[in-house]
Every structure is written in structure tokens, then in C-alpha cells.
Amino acid sequence: ILNVEQSPQSLHVQEGDSTNFTCSFPSSNFYALHWYRWETAKSPEALFVMTLNGDEKKKGRISATLNTKEGYSYLYIKGSQPEDSATYLCASGAGSYQLTFGKGTKLSVIP
Amino acid sequence: GAGVSQTPSNKVTEKGKYVELRCDPISGHTALYWYRQSLGQGPEFLIYFQGTGAADDSGLPNDRFFAVRPEGSVSTLKIQRTERGDSAVYLCASSPNSSPNYNEQFFGPGTRLTVL
Numbered sequence: 001i002l003n004v005e006q007s008p009q010s011l012h013v014q015e016g017d018s019t020n021f022t023c024s025f026p027s028s029n030f031y032a033l034h035w036y037r038w039e040t041a042k043s044p045e046a047l048f049v050m051t052l053n054g055d056e057k058k059k060g061r062i063s064a065t066l067n068t069k070e071g072y073s074y075l076y077i078k079g080s081q082p083e084d085s086a087t088y089l090c091a092s093g094a095g096s097y098q099l100t101f102g103k104g105t106k107l108s109v110i111p
Numbered sequence: 112g113a114g115v116s117q118t119p120s121n122k123v124t125e126k127g128k129y130v131e132l133r134c135d136p137i138s139g140h141t142a143l144y145w146y147r148q149s150l151g152q153g154p155e156f157l158i159y160f161q162g163t164g165a166a167d168d169s170g171l172p173n174d175r176f177f178a179v180r181p182e183g184s185v186s187t188l189k190i191q192r193t194e195r196g197d198s199a200v201y202l203c204a205s206s207p208n209s210s211p212n213y214n215e216q217f218f219g220p221g222t223r224l225t226v227l
Contacts, residue, residue: 004153032214043114044154044202044218089153093214097142097206098167101153 004092006102013080014110020076021105023090027071034099035064035075036089044089047075080109113137115219117203123225124193132188132222136205143186144216145170145178146202154202160186161208193226200224 005024013019025033032051038044048057053068061078077084087106091099116135124130136143141162146154156170163183171177175193180186190197200223204216 006153034215036218041120041220043220046215046217049215091153097144097159097214098156098170099144099146099154099214099216101146101155103151103153 004090004100004102006088006090006105008105009103010106010108012108012110015080015082017080018076018078019080019107020074021088021107023073023075023102025071025073025090025092025100026094027068029094030068030071030092032093033066033068033073034091034093035073036091037086038089038104039086047088077107080107082109082111085109115203115205115217117201117219117222119222120220121223121225123227125227126193126195128193128226130190130193130224132190132201132224134186134188134203134219136184136186136203137217138184139207140205140217141183141208142206143180144204144206145186145188146204147199148202148221149199157188157201190224193224195226198224198226 007022035047036044048064050066055066063076066073087104089104091101093099118133143160145157148154158168158178159166160180175191178188200221202221204218206216
């Protein structure tokens with residue numbers, strides 16, 4: 001059974017600040033690490049799927065890194081905007097169709 | 112194209128009642144998944160369909176929960192004798208049979224179930 005942990009549970013940042021949060025996961029049997037953004041009343045939106053140790057991915061102001069040997073991934077948001085307010089979920093799939101999710105990090109960007 | 116849709120978006124029911132939650136996956140996606148997110152938790156796996164068959168139902172919490180996908184497209188999650196602890200957001204996701212992106216799953220907006 002995988003145990004995916006995310007921190008912090010929630011955070012508030014001022015508009016324009018950069019921020020980051022962490023996802024940790026068991027490094028054994030690693031297959032893929034997924035990041036989703038989930039805005040209230042909408043569908044969770046896939047941000048990144050990461051598979052290789054040392055991988056870095058970027059989408060606009062959002063980027064992510066992956067360390068499969070130590071079992072963690074960071075998500076970075078540069079110059080946060082109010083529309084970035086959402087819950088950010090990470091999920092690990094250890095070679096399985098099942099995704100095991102963390103509890104999420106709830107980000108609030110204050111205008 | 113159209114994404115995954117779920118109906119209803121909200122369902123309020125009384126303890127002991129029967130409910131059905133519906134999921135329409137992305138057209139052509141053969142894999143379909145149900146997850147449940149309880150308050151303060153991340154989404155938890157319930158069941159996985161490949162085509163019409165339930166390939167893995169190990170996440171269903173007990174025999175009050177059942178899901179079907181009779182034609183390999185729309186799926187219905189059925190909960191009998193609902194309990195207050197069943198209150199949660201029920202998420203559905205789908206993916207192509209041969210996902211090139213390591214099982215990337217596409218989610219619907221969820222159904223928020225409240226059992227009074």
C-alpha cells in the first residue's frame with residue numbers, strides 16, 4: 001500500500017509571491033507521479049505526469065521536479081495569481097492503474 | 112471534445128436510502144475508474160473497469176456499494192442503505208486503453224453526496 005504525503009496542508013500567499021509545495025511517496029516500485037489542480041466545482045485538471053528521476057516539467061508559471069530515489073516531488077508556482085487558487089493533488093501509480101493520492105495542498109492567493 | 116461528465120452534481124439523501132451516481136466517460140476511453148474523496152482526505156480508489164467488466168473492485172468499502180458498466184461506456188455507482196459515513200465527493204475518471212502517459216486519468220467534476 002502506497003502512502004503519499006503532501007505538505008503543507010494549506011497556505012495563503014499574496015498575489016505576485018512565488019510558492020512551492022511538496023509531495024512525498026514510497027520510492028520502491030515507482031512508476032509515475034501525477035500532479036492535478038482541482039478548483040472548486042470543477043474537474044481535477046492534470047498538470048504533469050512525471051516518470052524519470054531528475055525530471056523537470058513546466059507549464060506556464062508552474063513547474064515540477066521529481067526525485068524518485070528519495071521519493072519526493074516539488075511543485076513551484078512563480079508569481080502567484082488569484083486564479084491559481086485551488087487544491088493541488090499529487091498521486092502515485094506504482095505500475096498500477098490505481099492512483100494513490102495525497103490529501104492535497106489548498107492554495108489561496110490573496111489579491 | 113467533451114470531457115468526463117457526472118450526474119447529479121449534488122445529491123442529498125436520507126440515511127437508509129438507495130442512490131445511483133452516473134458517469135459518462137470520454138468517448139472511446141475503455142478504462143473507467145471511481146474514486147471517493149471524504150472530508151479531509153485525498154481521493155481513494157473504489158473500482159476500475161476495463162470495458163464492461165470490473166477488473167478490480169478491491170476499493171469498494173462493503174457490499175452496499177456496487178458499480179456497473181453494461182455497454183462499456185456509461186457507468187453507474189450504486190449505494191444501498193446509505194449511511195452518514197458515505198457522505199463524500201465521488202469522482203469518476205477515464206483513460207484510453209493504451210495511455211501513452213503512464214495511466215493519465217481524466218476526471219469528471221464529481222458528485223457531492225450528502226447523507227442526512
